Amino acid sequence: MPNADWDELAELALRRVTASGAEYGDIRLLRSVSQTIGGEDRRIASIRDTDDTGFGVRVLYHGGWGFAASSVCSLEEVPRVADLAVEIARGSASLASEKVRLVEEPVHHDRVVTARRIDPFAVPLEQKTTLLREVMDYVQRQPEVVRSSASLWARRDWKLFLSTEGTRLEFDLLASQGEFTATARHDGRFASRSFSTPHLRTGYELIAEANFLAEAPRVAAQAVEKVKAPAVRPGLYDLVLDPEHLSLTIHESCGHPSELDRALGYEANYAGTSFLTTDRRGVFRYGSPHVNLVADNTEPDTLAATGYDDDGVTCQKWDIVREGLFVGYCTNREVASKIGETRSRGSNRADSWGSVPIVRIANIGLEPGTASLDELIADVKRGIYIEGHGSYSIDQRRYNFQFGGDAFWLIENGRRTHMVRDVIYHGMTPEFWGACDGVADRTHRRRYGFITCGKGQPGQSGWMTHAASPARFRRIEVIKG
């Protein structure tokens, strides 16, 4: 732990909470250090190094929640914050028409360290800025490329979690990511093409192995090809979606609706509710039999694989959609019992010490099928192959969605032919997943993640990984964006 006195502070807080008569309390002390290097148009535009330390105390008093947090980690501040959390919980309890009850969880004592081979904070800064400048130079060697950007990001979290139930957990978590973009201009239009590593809980080896400089000429050339490509002709197309693109589709159309707090109305005023209402669990046809969506917070290197969530619940693996049938939710200790489950799925996370944990999308991935990517494409007469992320929007119950992408290739008579631009597809979530008739095999599986998933009031940024192999969807409506 970065601070030797954290245990003393934690125990001081929990003693105050226990003495108040609260039925439950926990404290998270967290130090997060991050480094973000941003390049723009061949120059290093910013290097930001943050050190964010604080603690949050959560109290359940007579069925009402209270949470208070502070960046002042001192023996004077901890009792004030703990007492304030109790006071707030008392207020909540005074209006509680229904008492919060937590499902059981064994007491844990553990230390979690995520794997890394190269500490990104130990890599010389000059090495990183040189890489970004070189990749932007490569990209802008293409005459039509008028702008470029590139960035590297890393964050390390040291966390101590203690609860009044006796759980004590230490965490040392690391995550890394890098990306670059080329923007080309032609005939009054402009278009961008990006290359991005996933956000993963790994070290700088993720960047070293991504080989930005080898990818740069391809990305620049594709930016030019994209801006010069013919606009898509609207109509029905078969779509073959690559794993990076699917990560966003999965996130928006499966991840969010499978959050039980949304289904129960907790997010009605902001992120929205869910068409996957509790009466549909086990009976609702979400997709075709090819669609198996599995939550796995145990897969090494993925963002939600932190050993335990912020309820102190062990990370797990479970089904969300099995052979097209909706079967499971992401839950925490508060909401699990509302669907008759006796244990939380361990999906309760806060984005910092200053935020209260809320139900979060797990690492939900599309299980591989049996086809090769070539076989998926070979069986398409008129289709579009889509890579990467573009425009995205979905209604607050997650029915009506619309997605773009980063790059689009026309498929004609079983072959990828040439790029097209301005592709937007839209539809209804169950019909879309119902149109899935093939998923590529495990050799094509890739993982992409998000660290900016917005939810909660005050807003929080959630972290999760979505793995997938390419998948094919029949007769999807495409419009020109």
Add this chain to the structure above:
Amino acid sequence: MSATNQKIWPKMTSREEFRFLADLVLKRSGGDDTTVTLQDHHGGTTRFANNRIVQNVDTRRGTLTVSVAFGKRRGSASTTDFTAGSIQETVARAERIARVSPEDPEYLPPPAPQIFPARQTARPETAAAGPARRLEYANEAIGQCRIENLQAAGIVSSSVVSAGVAASNGLFAHEERTEARFSLTVQADDATGWSAAAHRSIDHLKIQERTLTAIDKAKRGRDVQELPPGPYRVILEPAAVAGLWSWMLWTLDAKSYEKGTSPFADRLGRRITDERLTLQNLPGHPDLLGTGFTQEGLPSEDALWIENGVLRQLAYDRFTARMQGVKRIATWEAPHLSASGPTALRTQDLIKQCDLAILVTNFWYIRTVNHTDLTLTGMTRDGTFLVENGQITSAVRNFRFHESPLRVFNQVEAVTEPAEAVTSETGKLLVPAMILRDFHFSSVTRF
């Protein structure tokens, strides 16, 4: 007077304390230029759903950021620990980064010292509001909904921020800012109605009025029909107007304009919207959330962005402004959109003018579809109604739209006086409600 003097603990970083911290940084720094920024935030939110409190939080976070430059090499480091040892370490981190950073050809020293506008950015009643006040307001909204046998979900929040910027060239600015917010979604069976408010003063949230608005929309939403997608005359309430205008503002950056990657390329000085519309930044307006200065240390002042439909201003970074000879950088933290000529008083007056139209309360999940022409998409939300013969006749299922604000704000038929617009995606603006013709809805959802 400090708005937070009456609070005993936790005490926010005062002007004098920020000056002390800044001096500490500036004395320790060996850089050619050093800048210190303060963001000391204390706020709380009471969140409710299904007519009960589901989240009730209070957080204090102080952040000090140090930026150091050696020549044109610069680095930045921040900390939440305000002890002398931590501040020294933060300065050293920023220096280490700056020493090994490549030269930035666009680097400029901190802005020159100046006197910043003194604005009433902090209200004592908001600074003093704590969990009990927030709970009282939440209970008021929940109570109204319970009486109607409806479900309430929403938030009441209040916060105080001590913000400052200081630099080695003598630049110094500090102010306290308060903000209170209320938003409410009322559920009536499958229908929802919504309303929201934000103000420097918690006394101005108008909880009862806002709650009754959301209840009315939810109850009207029970009788719903599905209409086909296509072009419609629409009445956009202020929140919906704000959603589209915010995307215009966010894409007005001058660097993209100069590089030819802006939807506004070659349109500075030309008409881009209906000639009746004028957009200004009015940071001194008592109902907006204006400030006295920016985080960079530039003054926030009145600015004319769009004058009678003509684009007059771009969002300049300091380097691009210098290259273009722009002396004064306009900000837009307090947007005010108004119309010349005859205006209606309220949305209700616009409804009376329409034989057939769709009334939109709010948009949700607005995103860019085409950056070149600023085509956007998004969904209607929390109150979409059919207007026939001057009155609301039923709710309609929510639409997805596919439109460019650069097109539809040239199709303005009527406007109201500017009114409060607060959404989860836009912040706060004062904008009119509007009637627009041929607004393109591309699909319909299931509710």
